[in-house]
Amino acid sequence: MGVVAAERIKLTSTRSPWWCAALVIVLGLGIGILMAVLSNDTEATQGTDPFILSATTATGGVSGFGVMIVMIMAALTVTTEYRFGVIRTTFQAIPNRAKVISVKAAVVAVVAAVVVAIAAFGAFFLAKGIAGSGPTIRMGLDEATWRVLYGVVLYAALAAVLAVAVGALLRQTAAAIALVVLWPLVIEQLFLLFGDIGKDIYVWLPFANINHFLSAHGSTTADFHWGPWGGLVYFVVFTAIVFAISLGLVNKRDA
Template sequence: MTLLAVERIKLFTTRSPWWCALITLVLTIGFAALVVGNSNDQEIPATVASTQFGYAFGMAVIMVLAALAVTTEYRFGTIRTTFQAVPHRTSALLAKTTVVALLALVIGEVSAFGSWGVGKLLKPNADLALNSSADWINVAGVGVVYALAAVIAVAIGVLIRHSAGAIALLLIYSLAVESLVRLIPSIGDDIYKWMPFNVANKFLTGSGASNGSRAADAGSPMSTAVLGQGWSLAYFAGFAAILLIAAIWSANRRDA
C-alpha cells in the first residue's frame, strides 16, 4: 500500500474532513446565494466575481481542515507510528500534504462552480457566462488557491503541532493580520501589496475583468498586489513551498 493510499485512509476515516467540506460548501454557496439573490441590474448587478464573494470564508475552513489533518496525529501520538513505519519522514509528510492539497482542490472547485451555478440559477438573465480567461480564473482558480492554502496550513500544523495554536494562527493571520498591516503609517500599504493572501486574491481577480462593468465594486475586494496574475500564483505557491520546506526540516530534526 502506497503512502498516498495510507494518508487517504487516515484522512477519510475521521469526521473533521467531512464536516469541514460541508461547512465550506455551505459558506461559499450560501454567500453566493445571498449576494447574487439580492443584486439588481440598476445598482448592484450580478457578476461572475460576485458569485465568488464567499471564497475567503471557505478558504479559512479549508485551512482548519488541513491543520487538523496533521495536528491530530501529534495530539494522539499516531505520528510516532507513522514515522516508525516510514523512517523517511520527508516522504510521509509530502504524502500527507499531497492528499490534503488534492482534497482542498476538489472542495474548492466544487464550491466555486457550485457558487457560480447558484448564481446562474437565481439570476438566469444576468451576464454570468464564463466568456473570458478572467472569468475562468476567477472561478476555477479557487480550487488552486485552496490547495496552496492547505499546504500552508499543513506546514503550520507541523511547525506548531498543537491544533488550537495552529488554527488560531492561521485564522487570525488570514482574516485579520494582513488587513491590519495597512494601518502601519507610511509603509503599511506597501507591505500589504506583498502579503501572501492579498497576492493570492490578485491571481483570482486580476484587474477586475470578471466584475463586469462595475470593476472594483463587484465581487470580493480587489487586490492591491503589484504582480500580474501568473506571477501572483507563483508567489503564493513559492510562499507555501518555503513554509513546507521549513516544516519538513523541523520535523526531521526534532522528536515526534
C-alpha cells in the same frame, strides 16, 4: 502508494473532514445564492457604488470561508496526530518523515481541490442562473471569470499544503488554527490601516497576493508590482518555502 493509502484512510475514517467538506459546499452555495438575490435588489444595484455580481463575488463564500475551513481541516490532520501520539507510530513504520508529511499534504490538497471545485462552480452557476442578466451582472464566461473559478481551486490546494506545513511547524491545534485563521483575516488587513507605508508592505504579503490573483478585474486595494499571475506565483513560492522549512524541522525534532 502504501503511504498514500494510509493517509487517505486516516483522512476519510474520521468525521471532521466530512463535516468540513459539507460545510464548505453548503456555505459556498448559500453565499452564492445570497449574492444572486442581492444583485436583484434595486437599492443595492443603484447609486454611485452599485453592487456588481461577478465570479469574484459569487464565489466569495468559497474563497473566503470555504478555504479557511479547508486550512483548518488540513492543519488538524497533522496536529491531531501529534496530540495523540499517532505520529510516532507513523514515523516508526515509515522512517522517511519528509515522505509522510509530503504525502499527507498531497492527499489533503487533492481532497480540498475537489470539494472547493464543487462549491465554487456550483456557486457560480447557481448565482448566474438566479441573477439572469442586467447592467450589474457580469457573469460571462470570459478569461477573467475562468481564472477566478479555477483559481479558487488552486488556492484551496495550495492553502491546504500551507496549513499542513503550519501544523507540522507548530504541532499544537490551537496555535495552528489561530495562525491560519488570523493571518489572512486580521493580520494582513491591519497593514491597510497604516496609509501608504502599510500598503507598500501589504503587496508583499502572501494572502494579499493570492486575492490579487482571484480578483476578476485586478485588485483595487493596493498597487501591486505585478499582475494577477504574479500574485499566484508569489503565493506558490511562499508556500513552497514554508513547506520546506517544516520538512527540515520535522526531520530534526523529536516526534
